[in-house]
Amino acid sequence: MDIIQAIKERRSINFFETGQTIADDKLKELLETANLSPSSFNLQPWKVVVVKSPERKKILRKCAFDQPKAEEASVVLIMVADPKAMEENIDRMLESWVQLGYMKPEMKETYRGMANNLYGTPESERRKFFAVKNTALFAMNLMLAAKGLGLETHPMDGFDEDCVKKEFNIPADKVIPMLVAVGHLKKGITLLPRAFRRDIKEFVKFESY
Ligand SMILES: Cc1cc2nc3c(=O)[nH]c(=O)nc-3n(C[C@H](O)[C@H](O)[C@H](O)COP(=O)(O)O)c2cc1C
Known part of the structure; x- marks a missing residue:
């Protein structure tokens, strides 16, 4: 599927086919494709908790204000944003830039200083x-990649973050921007037309806000 088609056809799916699993190699391909996403200084501050057992999804549904898709999707991914990814990843990121010829070794400390200035403590x-x-x-790239792999998704920020952290052992310093349910559209369901979008004239300004 071409990328424009994937963007145009992606929808947030409320009704997933229950009991339909996603093969491990497909899930791996999905995550590896999303992992090609761009990131600030290539620091890749994401972590993902994959929830696929019925028991764990039931708990996630409870944390997600009883949204059925949190249990009915084949897999629900907890997107975890890690503010400490800078400290975790910067050395190997800078080293890879040196190794690949992006910069000279003596530039490493300048780049480290720039990243620290930009992204704070x-x-x-x-x-x-x-x-x-x-x-x-x-998360967005993952949803588009899912479409390309024949899967449907639904992003959710309707959940109690403290509950998700407690039940899934996620440390307090992390942030959970969203959950992404992944699976297949329930048979017999016809989607309502896509919800309204503003005309781009409403929000696109040229040259100055
Ligand atoms: C970050 C984010 C969080 C969302 N959280 C929820 C949610 O908790 N429950 C829900 O039913 N829909 C949720 N949605 C889905 C939106 O309602 C949906 O994307 C929007 O209505 C547009 O529909 P479409 O995705 O089919 O184009 C969320 C979407 C995003 C991007």
Whole structure:
């Protein structure tokens, strides 16, 4: 499927075929494709908790204000934004840039300083924005990749973050921008037409806000 078609055909699916699984190699391909997403300084501040057992999905549904799709989808992915990804990944990221010829070894410390200036201290609000925006890009790419792989998705931010963190052992310093349900459209369901979108004239400004 071509990318424009995937964007045009992706919908948030409310009714998933229950009991239909996603093969491990397909799930791996989905995650590996999304992992090609761009990120600030290539720091890749996302982590994903894959929830696929019926028991664990039932718990997730409870945390997601009883939204049925959190249990009925084949797999639900908890998108975790990690503000500490800078500390976790910057050394190997800079080293890879040196190895691949993007920059000379002596530039490493300059780049480290730039990243620290831009994204603040691990506890800062700026660092949370950094982690969340990049994880959201990962999630979007994953939803489009899913479409290309013949799967349907539904993003959700209707959930109790403390509940998800507690039940799925996610440390307090992480942020959960969304859950993404992944699966197949329930047989016999016809989707309603796509919901309204604003005319681009309403929000596109040229040269100045
Ligand atoms: C970050 C995010 C969170 C969302 N959370 C929920 C949710 O918790 N429950 C829900 O039913 N839909 C949720 N939606 C789906 C939106 O309602 C949906 O994307 C929108 O109505 C447009 O429909 P479409 O995705 O089919 O084009 C969410 C969408 C996004 C992007």
